[in-house]
Amino acid sequence: MNGVPHVSEATGDAAPSLAVRGLAYAYPDGHQALYGVDLTIARGERVALLGPNGAGKTTLVLHLNGILTAGAGTVEVAGLPVAKEHLREIRRRVGIVFQDPDDQLFMPTVREDVAFGPANLGLRGAALEERVRHALARVDMAGFADRPPHHLSYGQRRRVAVATVLAMEPEILVLDEPSSNLDPASRRELAEVLRSLDVTVLMVTHDLPYALELCPRALVLAGGVVVADGGTRDLLLDRDLMAAHRLELPYGFDPSSVPA
Amino acid sequence: MSAGHGHRLYRPGDSPVHRLPPHCKLLALVGFVLATVSTPREVYWAFGAYAVLLVGVAVLARVPAGFLLRRMLVELPFVGFALLLPFVANGPDVQVLGLSVSRDGLLGAWNIMAKGTLGVVAGVLLAATTELRALLLGLQKLRMPPLLVQIMSFMLRYGGVITAEMGRMRIARESRGFVARDLRQTPAVAKSAGALFIRSYERGERVHLAMLSRGYTGTMPVILDTRATGAQWAAAAALPVAALVVWAGALTL
Structure with missing residues (x-):
């Protein structure tokens, strides 16, 4: 299990991992990106978020951990509303894996990068070390802790990026285009890692076969809804x-020819 | 600066000097340099003693002489300046190899050469036995302003990424028949530089988003806490203390 004790204490197990209601947002320049998004993702589900370029997918993702603040509507993560006062806990619960691993991996070594999130949560010493070890083992990168990120292959970097958020023991993992720039072998390895995780997943993607392979359920976002x-x-x-x-x-x- | 592949100043190894915590070594370096620069230039033997101390460190760290000499090339511009001094300085002249040069200038040149060389060798030894990243941890440990440490650590991480981006832009230019022959081609190169700046700036914004998403609040958490034992402090202190003894001798003898 993931070991997220305070979730159940605070809200009870019934709350869905993610609940978005009537979310609307316009950028400061007046461009309206979201027009009232409603979606609910139950605990343990793997859901694909599909949509053409400019549909508002990235804007939606940035609302999930409070980087952007909703113009109207609410976002709740395991029952906890995304708001200024619980930003720290929200960012622990929502693990976003960004598209370019070079943006996500900003520390000089893999170990320090994976430790960055949990250290911000106050972990130190042996507990921190154990968190890092466990997160890297979950993405099958245990032997790479002391490497600098820029010496890894792209697929390895993507998996380390997943580990950096797993180390925070999130309620929900949000992946932005996880299969982009991966060769077929790295794609499969990442898919195996994602399937093995015991965590709710929201996967933003253009890669429809990958969505079908990993996510039983999908949402289509278009024109901000x-x-x-x-x-x-x-x-x-x-x-x-x-x-x-x-x-x-x-x-x-042909989606109908793929085994379920 | 040739950022990117590790860095070539560092020489991997497992010597007693390599194993010392970075902040001890940094302080030892500062202590040593302070002792050398405050030694009167006329006490020639003291500089010989300092050099012997550094040779001792180099042997202990198993840094070969050739490696040290090559990295000492950074000092060349200063050497050039020092060589000019005897000819331009005022004061009583002396005869050296049939040339009439200023005595003060000669001493000044010696002063720059001796102290500069000792400082460069000490710095090269530190860099050869300490990874850049460890050096940053040492600076952090020594209460260097965290913002500066963060800026340097991002340079370390992204130097290679930006250099690679620059390389791709150059290949893209040349693949479309661009050859930088003379000044007329500078606008294209300048535009590339501008584009590179904007790309790097945008990357900075994305990195900041990723940091915020993992709970960044303005300070870097201390992840690798390197503590020095008393024995390590004592070992690191050996060099500056020995230099201090020489310095005291130079002032009194």
Whole structure:
């Protein structure tokens, strides 16, 4: 298990990992990116967030841990509303893995980078060391703690990036385009890691086969609202829906022929 | 600065000098340099003694002479300046190799050369036995303003990333037939530099977002706490204390 004791103390186990209600946001320059997003993700679910470029996916992600503050509506993580006063706990609960691992891995060594989050939460010494070791083992990168991040392959860096947020023992893992720039072997390795994790996952992606492979459920975000929510296979087989939102399957890929 | 691949000043090893905690070594270096620069320039034997001390450290750290000499090249510009001094300084002249040079200038040149060389060798020895990252931890430990330590550690991390980006931009330019032949080509290069600046700035913003997302509140948490034992302090103190003895001798004898 993940060992997140204070979640159940504070809110009870019934609260979903993520609940977004009526979320609207306009950037300071007046560009409105979100027009009222509603979504709920239960604990332990793996959900894909699909949508064309400019649909507001990144804007939505930045609301989940309070980097951006909602113009209207609410975001709750395991029952705790995203608000200034619990920003620290929210950022522990929501682990965002950004698209470019060079942005995520900013410390001189893998060990220090994985330790950065838990150290900000106040962990020190042996407890911190154990957290780092465990997080790296979960992404199969245990032997790389003393390497500088820029000496790792892209796929390894992506997995270390996942470890940096796992080390904070999050309630929900949010991945921004996890398969981008990965070769097929690294893609598969990352998929194995993600499947082995006992944590709620929200995966923002254009990679529809990857979404189908990893996420039983998918959401489609378009024009700043959630326009579809259902089984990933059902959504991918809905030609009209797909065509209406510039979602296209790779050449030769047939979702109905993939084993469930 | 040739950032990127590790760094070439460092020479991996496992000598007693390598193993000392970085902040002890930093303080030892400062102590040694203070002793040398405050030694009167006329006490020639003292500088010989300092050099012997450094040779001792180099032997203990197993840093070969060739390695040290190559890295001492950074001193060359100062040497050039020092060589000029005897010819431009005023005061009574002396004959050296048939040339008439200023006595004060000669002493001044010696002063710069001797103290500069000792300082450079001591610095090269520190860099050869301490990883840059450990050096930063040492500075942090010695209460260097955290913001400066953070800036330096980001330079260490992203120097290579930005150099690689610059390399890709150069390849992209040249792949489209660009050849930097003369001054007329500078606008294209300047625009690339501007683009690189903006890209780096935007990367900085994304890194900051990633830091905030993991609970950053303005200070770096202390992750690797290197504590020095009494024995390590004593070992590191050996060099500056020996230098201090020489210094005291130079002042009194």
